[in-house]
Amino acid sequence: MNTEIEVEDYPMEIKEEMKDQKYTEAFSEAKLFEKIVKFAKVAGIKVVYLALLLYYTLKRATTPKWAKSVIIGALGYFIFPIDFIPDFVPIVGFSDDITALLSAVVAVAIFVDELTKQKAKAKLHEWFGFYEEAKLEPIDNKIDIQNKA
Numbered sequence: 426m427n428t429e430i431e432v433e434d435y436p437m438e439i440k441e442e443m444k445d446q447k448y449t450e451a452f453s454e455a456k457l458f459e460k461i462v463k464f465a466k467v468a469g470i471k472v473v474y475l476a477l478l479l480y481y482t483l484k485r486a487t488t489p490k491w492a493k494s495v496i497i498g499a500l501g502y503f504i505f506p507i508d509f510i511p512d513f514v515p516i517v518g519f520s521d522d523i524t525a526l527l528s529a530v531v532a533v534a535i536f537v538d539e540l541t542k543q544k545a546k547a548k549l550h551e552w553f554g555f556y557e558e559a560k561l562e563p564i565d566n567k568i569d570i571q572n573k574a
Contacts, residue, residue, distance in 0.1 A: 481544045518535065
C-alpha cells in the first residue's frame with residue numbers, strides 16, 4: 426500500500442487552494458525523507474523536528490485543507506533544490522528553511538497536538554539516537570503559546 430502524499434492525490438478544491446504556492450509541486454513524502462536523511466546532521470535537530478511536526482500534522486485526518494496547503498508549501502520549500510540561501514552555505518544555509526518551517530508550524534499550531542509532538546520526537550530518537558530534548562523546548566513553547574492565544 427502506497428501511503429505517499431502527492432499533490433495530485435488531493436481533490437480539485439485543495440489543488441486550487443495550493444496552486445498559488447510556488448513550492449507545492451516540489452513536495453512529496455519521498456523527497457522530504459530523502460532531504461532529511463541527506464542533510465539531518467547538517468540541518469540540525471530543530472530543522473528536522475519542525476519538518477516532522479509539519480509532516481505528522483499533514484497526515485492527520487482532522488487537519489483542515491487550508492492548514493494542509495500551508496504545510497505542503499513549507500515542506501515543498503524545504504525540499505526544493507534551489508533555496509534563497511543555499512543549504513550548503515556553512516552556518517546560515519538552513520536559516521531560510523527554519524524560518525519557513527517555523528512560520529508554518531506557528532500558522533497551524535492549533536493542529537499540532539501532543540501525539541504529533543510525540544511521533545516527531547520518536548522519529549528523532551530513531552534517526553539521531555540521543556539528543557538534548559531541551560533544544561526543542563523553544564519550538565514546543567511557541568506552539569503552546571499559539572494554542573493559548
